[in-house]
Structure formats: structure tokens, C-alpha cells
Amino acid sequence: MENKTILEVKDLKTYFRTDAGIVKAVDGVSFRLDKGETLGLVGESGSGKSVTNMSIMKLIPMPPGKIVGGEVLLDGVDILKLNEKEMSRIRGNRISMIFQDPMTALNPYLRISTQLIETIRLHQGLDKAEARKKAIEMLKLVGIPAAERRIDAYPHQFSGGMRQRVMIAIALSCNPEILIADEPTTALDVTIQAQILDLIKDLSEKLETAVIMITHDLGVVAGMCDNVCVMYAGRIVERAPVDDLFESPKHPYTNGLIQSIPRLDEKGSGRLFSIDGQPPNVIDLPECCPFHPRCEKAMDVCTRKYPPVVSLEGKREVACWLYEENK
């Protein structure tokens, strides 16, 4: 398949002004997303995954937040420069989002039909009857049983997994080029998670949607993604094709993270590998590798300068002084 880049994020910086100081939630994030690709954005809580996503959608609450730098190129056009009206045409149409909690996207007082039909009409200019037909089609596609009847139910009449399906139906109803899924299965039980992930995988293939899969779960990444970006303290510390990342993680943080997960398929009792300490506060972080207080391989330079991004063989990148020759 031809690798055509549809989204490119360049040196994105999003800060929040708080009483405690400036929170550098996203501090120089760059990545590209190709057509048909599923890209994982993985990291622990607070690493800046959601803020990255909300910045791409221009949904950062301003104030306290501000996108202070960078570009988000959609097919070469910097969408950060668009006004709200132009942006709202992109949201839901060309880039759609699903979240952990479907209720943040669904209106509890409106029937599913109203919400879905409205979205479809808004973006596709169909008449009401056509939009309803399309809405039922979408609900069937995401596996809602008896869609013709259940389309007129209210969100609370659906289980958590079914609501997530409805949100996926809404998100994909306009055939977006990009779907951003922000922890879509974190609140769900594993059996339901498996169903929803399968659904996202099938539909993104069928509809040729590129996916940014945001998650803290490396198991989800392993099953879903083609390529992965690992985030730590507002930056991407490593980027690699999924097999390579798990086979030979380069960044000490990635390595620690992979090793500290208990695995079902391995007879491991006894001690787990563990990374000491905890993620840094991203307020007033001095110039350094933010991982250095927890890093077994930290060197003097790591405490003074942020590591440059080093390109490695096989489309890999890592931000770590270990791989830089001119220290």
C-alpha cells in the first residue's frame, strides 16, 4: 500500500496556566499518520495523550490552555490556523473522536436517533428519511441488535458496551479520514473491550479510516496498532513499528514499561521488574531528560539537556542520549 501521509503533527506545544505554574502538558510532539494506518499513542496517565488529541481537534479550553506552538497539517493544510467555523467542518467530518466515556459525547435527554440523524444531516446534507436510513445502517454496522427499533431508545437504555458502539456509529457515520480513539475501552470489561477493539479494527479497514489509538494499555497497542509512539512527560520518547517496539524497545522507559506488565501467558510469580519513582510534575520542569531520576542508565548529560531525537534503522526514532554520538 502506498504510504500517503494524511496528518502530520509538528512540534506541537500546548501549555496550561495554573496557580502552581505553567503546565507543559504537550511539549514538542511530532508524528505522522499515514492513510490506513493505526498509530498507537501510549503512555501513563498525565503524559499528555489526551491534550495532544484535543489540540489536534482544537478543543483545548482556552484559557487556561493555549497551543503555544507547532503545526497540525491535514493533507498539508495547517488546521491550527483555521477559524472555529472552518474547524467545525473538519470535526466529525474529516476527523472524528471517540472517548472513554460515551456519555460525554451523547446527550442523555435525546434519543439515539435524534443524535445520529442530526450528525449525519449536518455533515452530509441528506434529508431526514435518508439520514434515518443511513443511521440504522450505521447501527447495524456497529452490531446493535434490532437497530430499527432500538434507534429510538435513549442512551441510558443501552449497556456501557452498546453505548460505546453507538458512539463509534456516530463517529464513523460521516466516513472520516481519521478516527481518534482516546482510551475507548478503558471503562469496559475485557470481553466487551475485545468486541469493541475488533469493531474498530474491522470498520477502520472496511472504511479505510486511519486511526490514532490512545491508550495506557500495551496489550491494546499490541493487538491494534501498526506503529507506536510512546509518550512521557509531554513528549514522544520513542516511535517504532509495533513488532520492533515490543521485540527491542530502545528507550529505557519503554523497556521498563514493557517489562513491568504481568503477563498472562507467562508463568511469572515472584518479583516484577519495576521502574522506581514516579512520573515528574510537568510544571517548571528544568532542561533535562524528564526520565533521568528514574533511569538506570542516566548519565551526566541527561540531567542537563533534553535528549535530541535520534533516527534509527527501520523507521525508528528515540529521544535518549544513549543513542546520540555527540553528547
Place this chain on the structure above:
Amino acid sequence: MAKENKEVLLQVQGLKQHFPIKGSRNVIRAVDGVSFDLYKGETLGLVGESGCGKSTTVRAIDQLYRPTAGNVLFEGVDLATLKQKPLIAARKNMQMVFQDPYGSLNPRMTVSQILSEPLQIYSQRKIINMTKEEISRRVDELMEIVGLSRFFKNRYPHEFSGGQKQRIGIGRALALNPKLLLLDEPVSALDVSIQAQVLNLLDDLQKEFDLTYLFIAHDLAVVEHISDRVAVMYLGIIAELSPANDLYVEPLHPYTQALLSAVPIPDPKIERTRERIVLEGDVPSPDTERHGCYFYDRCPKRMEKCKGSIPELKAVKGDHQVACFLYE
């Protein structure tokens, strides 16, 4: 783990915990007949999807609820029938740790106050006998045991990270030198790197203080890792109970098989070749009395006889117990 001599610490027999439903004759059968033995020094994991009755089981064991039916024998004494006073004394040996360290720690108390509270209460009730100085020394000791600096003892919970708060919760549970910890999703709210630290801490503490754990989690990999044996719950009953290492290799119950097949494994090559067993429908509501197998509605292997009678939890291979007619 002292399995050779298999001394039983806790016996749960036919435990049921039902809750009334307002304006209905039906009840919620949160726990609907659970039996198991817990051996001294072992970790028994309780897994299952949300709502299957894990928390209610441990709460009923701890007598936070008075069970609808069944016995909870701790060192041979049935807690379910004890009066308030002897119950409080017996509870000294059995402490709970909760999922949400934030919600379960009083925000207006310092760490020192949180850790000393159980000691003070039990001293006032004359169940233990400790002076102020002894309590204060014990607090320092507890901080060290759970890996927190003593210098932080006058701080408040909000000044600590999630992992540290969970350490405080564990410290409080250990204050009275219990024999059994009931751990209700103690690492579920933590990030992986912090989760590994807390799991290691629990492992160390168990060895050092000869503790027995009943460990709840919805993450099967976590449970398999920390447990000697694992009980899989579904709709208020135990579907399967097996040595932890056997469960993944040879799950017997059709529900366990489906559950395990759904757990993502952090290895892309394995993930690409795995077969998932997709179950029909959602977990039914626990508000109806069942006369057949609890898993009947969703079981891909159901048979005629599963509809009308309930399979009992029985050992089929050594220690491996399952409640399913396929193995009769």
C-alpha cells in the same frame, strides 16, 4: 506459601448476599452461593467482570454486610453469627485494602493519624494495649514497612501520588498485625509502573509477615501473577477455581475460556494469531433466581441438562475445580 501443611485460615461456606430491590419482591443476588477454603500463607485471587460479586464477597466476609446465608469461619469461628463485640475483636486479624486510595483515606487526617487510628480504637476498646509512645513508634515502623519516608508522616493524603496513597492504605491495614488482608482491586487505579511497585511490595510483605491474601482484580494477568490459586466468578458464583498456573494453560469452564481469550497480551505476534471466543449478549441482571447453570444463556457449549439443574463446583483434576456439566 505453605501449601504442604495446608492449614485452613478462612472457610467460606455457601455464602449468599442478597440485596432488596425497592418496590419489588425480587432481590439482587450479588453473591449467590460461594464456597472456598483459604489456606494460611497463600494468595487466592478473585477475578471476574464488573458486577459479578467480587466486592460483595469480601465485604460479606468482613461482615460489612451481614450475609443472607452461609458461614464465614475464620480460624474456625463463624463470623456470620458473632455479636458485635467479639466480631470487632476477631476483625483485628482481617483487614481490608480498597481500590481507591483517595476515597478510602480521610482527607482531613494526616498520615500519622490515619495509621494510628486503628491502634487507638483497639486500645480504647481494650482489645490491644498500647501506650501513646508505642503507637507513635508503630507509625514510624509502618511508614518504613510500606516504603514511605517517616518525614512525611504529618502530611495529608492529597500531598501524595496514587501509588503512595495506596501504600498508606496498606500501612493502615497492617497496623494491627492482621493475618489476612482482603484486597479489593488494590492496584486497579494505578499506572503500570506504579502497579508493579505495589505488587512487589505486597509480595514482600506477605513473606515478611506471613500474610494470607484474598486479592480481587479485574485484570487477569495481575491476578495470575500474584495468586497461588484463582477463583473465577460469574453472576455471584464461582465458576472455576484452580492453581494460578493451570488456569491460563488449561481453562476448563467455557466462561473462563472466553474471558482469558479476551485479555490482550502485550506481544503483537501472539495477538495476531490468537483466536477470541466471542460471547453472545451481555451479562444478565442478577435479580432472578436461577434453576440452571448460571452461564447457560451465553454458553457456547450449553447442553439440554444445563438448563434445568445447577452444576456444582467440584474438583476434576487435582486441585482444579469447575462448575460445569461438561466435566461430569
